[in-house]
Amino acid sequence: MSVTPLHDPQTRGFALLPRLFDAAETAALGEAAEAVLARVTERALHGQAEVTVWPDGHRLERVDGATLHWEPNTDAPVVRSLSPVTQLSAALDALWTEPRLTAPVRRxxxxxxxxxxxxxxxxxxxxVGSAxxxxxxxPYWYCCAGPAARDVVTAxxxxxxxxxxxxxxSLVPGSHRAGPAPRDRAEPTGLLVDTARTGVSGAVTVEAPAGSVLVFPGLIVHxxxxxxxxxxxxxxxxxxxxAGRPPLAELPYRHERLADLP
Ligand SMILES: O=C(O)CCC(=O)C(=O)O
Known part of the structure; x- marks a missing residue:
């Protein structure tokens, strides 16, 4: 899959870069990720965290400047995600300047x-990994960064x-071009897409070997x-x-900004 710029009217808006990292590199990143997780989880389980419960019942804890999000319905505690995270590991932090990532993201x-x-x-x-x-x-990033959230691309x-x-x-090709999608007002977080008003039938599900990278913008429906x-x-x-814009962690979350969006 080639990387076509977002402003190209023909673009699907995302691209898969198969096996960008080899097996040894991918294993090393996996070890770095598990080491960070073990450190942060240890601190959370020993009560050094600030807890928030989201309107959908998901439990989030802040530890060492990162937010740890627990899986919602498990018997034993299982971590769903950790964010932001690269600042907790030199191996992960080095990826911000890795040319194999920055070249396709720039494009x-x-x-x-x-x-x-x-x-x-x-x-x-x-x-146990949930949907x-x-x-x-x-929408989540818009509550923090305002219109600048349009210019974010994920690798x-x-x-x-x-x-x-x-x-x-699964991603809906070209869905970023329609801008912010109508949100489901009945859903407790107010952040999810209303699929009664947004077409998702053309979605593509992307399978890939370990070490592959999927690049996509914040406006793509997935x-x-x-x-x-x-x-x-x-x-x-x-x-x-x-470059030159503040990171998400420095921006306050202002839920009321959602009122600007459909
Ligand atoms: O990891 C996933 O399956 C979902 C990723 C995603 O959509 C997200 O983190 O917002």
Whole structure:
């Protein structure tokens, strides 16, 4: 799949870069991710965290400047995601200037100089990793960054092979071109796409070997299914923006901004 700039009217808006990282590099990133997770989880479980419960019942804890998001319905505690995360590991932090990532992101975004917006580890553990319903990343980021949230592109690095069974991402080609999608007002977070008013029937599900990278903008409509398989589906997401803008962590979340969006 080639990387076509977002402003090109023919673009699907996303591209898969198969095996961008080799097996040894991918394994090293996986080890760095697990080491960070072990450190942060240890602190959360020993009560050094600030807890928030979202309107949909999901529990989030802030530890060491990162937000740890627990899987909602498990017997034992399982981490769903950790964000931002690259600042907690030199190996992960080095990826912001890795040319194999920055070149395709520059091309998709149409900006020469890139800076970090935010980063996240999604763990999607075997048998328990839960679904991400249809959404755009944009509304959440808009509450913090305002219109600058349009200029964010994510590079999602697959630390494990990704299959339909372990919760591959599905994306609606070209959906970013329609801008912010109508949101489901009946849903408690107010952040999800209303699929009664947004076409998702043309969605494409992307399977890929470990070490592959999927690049996509914050306005693309996407989701992922639960992980019903026996293998983890871990991914590291680096969200880039034009250089010189403040990162997400420095911007206050202003829920009332959602009123600007459909
Ligand atoms: O990891 C996934 O399956 C979903 C990724 C995603 O949509 C997100 O983190 O917002």
């Amino acid at each position: 998709l975004l149409g900006h020469d100089r890139l800076g970090p917006f935010t980063s996240k580890l999604n763990f999607k553990r075997a048998g 991400f319903p249809w959404h755009q990343d944009f 999602m690095i697959y630390l494990d092979e990704v299959t339909v069974a372990n919760g591959a991402l 989701r992922s299914a639960p992980n019903t398989s026996g293998t983890d589906r871990r991914s590291l997401l680096l969200c880039f923006q034009p």
